[in-house]
Amino acid sequence: xxxxxxxxxxMLAAGKITAEEAEQLIAALERDQAPAAxxxxxxxxxxxxxxxxxxxxxxxGEPSRVNxxxxxxxxxxxxxxxxxxxxxxxxxxxxxxSDSGVPIDLTQLKPEQLEALVEHLDExxxxxxxxxxxxxxxxx
Amino acid sequence: xxxxxxxxxxxxDRRPIRVWVPVLxxxxxxxPVVVLVVLAAIVACLVFRIGVVRALGAGWRVISALPGARxxxxxxxxxxxxxxR
Numbered sequence: 492x493x494x495x496x497x498x499x500x501x502m503l504a505a506g507k508i509t510a511e512e513a514e515q516l517i518a519a520l521e522r523d524q525a526p527a528a529x530x531x532x533x534x535x536x537x538x539x540x541x542x543x544x545x546x547x548x549x550x551x552g553e554p555s556r557v558n559x560x561x562x563x564x565x566x567x568x569x570x571x572x573x574x575x576x577x578x579x580x581x582x583x584x585x586x587x588x589s590d591s592g593v594p595i596d597l598t599q600l601k602p603e604q605l606e607a608l609v610e611h612l613d614e615x616x617x618x619x620x621x622x623x624x625x626x627x628x629x630x631x
Numbered sequence: 632x633x634x635x636x637x638x639x640x641x642x643x644d645r646r647p648i649r650v651w652v653p654v655l656x657x658x659x660x661x662x663p664v665v666v667l668v669v670l671a672a673i674v675a676c677l678v679f680r681i682g683v684v685r686a687l688g689a690g691w692r693v694i695s696a697l698p699g700a701r702x703x704x705x706x707x708x709x710x711x712x713x714x715x716r
Contacts, residue, residue: 553706553707556703556704560700562699564696567692568689568695569693572692
């Protein structure tokens with residue numbers, strides 16, 4: 492219960508306002524809170540279509556900016572395409588990744604898991620701030 | 632399916648480049664090349680024992696999902712934009 496709602500109910504209990512007035516005040520409070528909540532999480536859930544990567548940096552005194560927008564549908568299609576990679580190619584890729592210091596077993600990565608990852612990307616927001624660069628990864 | 636690919640390149644002290652590529656007409660003009668690419672893909676699928684129909688379907692999904700993609704890179708006074716609609 493919010494502080495304002497509690498105040499209204501206290502006033503009602505103390506007899507300072509009538510039940511109708513309390514109802515009107517609570518309704519007005521809810522109207523005010525709805526846009527505020529929408530502003531806090533402005534992205535409508537389930538409606539996101541794009542993965543955005545925005546990088547603002549300063550390189551040798553020159554400002555640089557990378558702004559990439561990728562449709563989530565493209566990520567899903569890519570996952571399906573990646574599922575066609577033959578196992579022998581995955582074994583070679585594993586060996587190369589291991590040699591490069593990235594010990595990831597790609598054969599353990601199932602297409603369903605990747606699809607689930609893409610499905611939940613809309614809830615992901617990554618922000619990295621450093622003195623020279625700002626990186627934002629989000630969905631819209 | 633993508634309809635239009637826009638490429639813009641701005642470089643200091645040079646004329647900016649603006650290219651609008653209508654995908655369908657260009658694909659029709661390059662139809663023989665497209666057929667060769669598809670045939671090569673089918674052969675590759677057979678060699679690597681990948682389902683041809685699944686592979687072509689997945690490739691088509693990737694092409695169909697391209698509209699809306701946008702890559703915008705700026706470095707100082709140089710800028711490159713690739714947008715697919």
